[in-house]
Amino acid sequence: MFGRIDHIGVAVDDLDGAIALYSERFGMREQHRETIEAFDVEAVLLEVGEGHVELLKPLSSESGIGKFLERNGPGLHHVAYQTDDIDSALEQVKAAGLDLIDKEPRTGIRGSRVAFLHPKSTGGVLTELVEPAH
């Protein structure tokens, strides 16, 4: 069902500091930057192998990432698995009885289609499915 770990999502309060860490110290290339309105975040993708680190800085304290930061501080926020067919993957997880945050895919970074599973169904791990734009 999943091809690989697509990315880890990291909640940050200091975006420039986080970019410096991952690019200068860890040598990951900054690949993409985007304001994702649907999630109310500024997002930066850095490349590591075929996967990515996705840095997420909230644009408001009301956003999901804003609330996460207030509760937990900066750190690991979610993991995303890549799929070629998110509609079929969502059907499978629905059929398995997992709780979904997104019953239908929505638009994520770089025109991908994404859906989040609820962490109460996934052992506390906020889990995202990603079908990259073709």
Added chain:
Amino acid sequence: MFGRIDHIGVAVDDLDGAIALYSERFGMREQHRETIEAFDVEAVLLEVGEGHVELLKPLSSESGIGKFLERNGPGLHHVAYQTDDIDSALEQVKAAGLDLIDKEPRTGIRGSRVAFLHPKSTGGVLTELVEPAH
């Protein structure tokens, strides 16, 4: 410096339930199981592309994972990046002034050599370097 995301580490209290989630529902093959004395955990690796999900169940409440579970409940614990040369990678992160939990590599799962960076240097993300056994 890093070839790819090697794995995400997930703290679990119900190991069998977590294996069922990742293998039966997400279709990841269980690849390896090991008691890692140095970390006082039972660990299970499931395959996803070239990477892994590493499930970690504490063998005592005094272990790092045991304390994490008590504080946070089950969920994302760390991310690990693969390197071909952990000695060189550790020198680079030391030279960059990052704080290390492990100043020298120690033995991790499947005979790998691993070292953890301190989350206070890495934006709250517990970060592991892994050089797989050759």
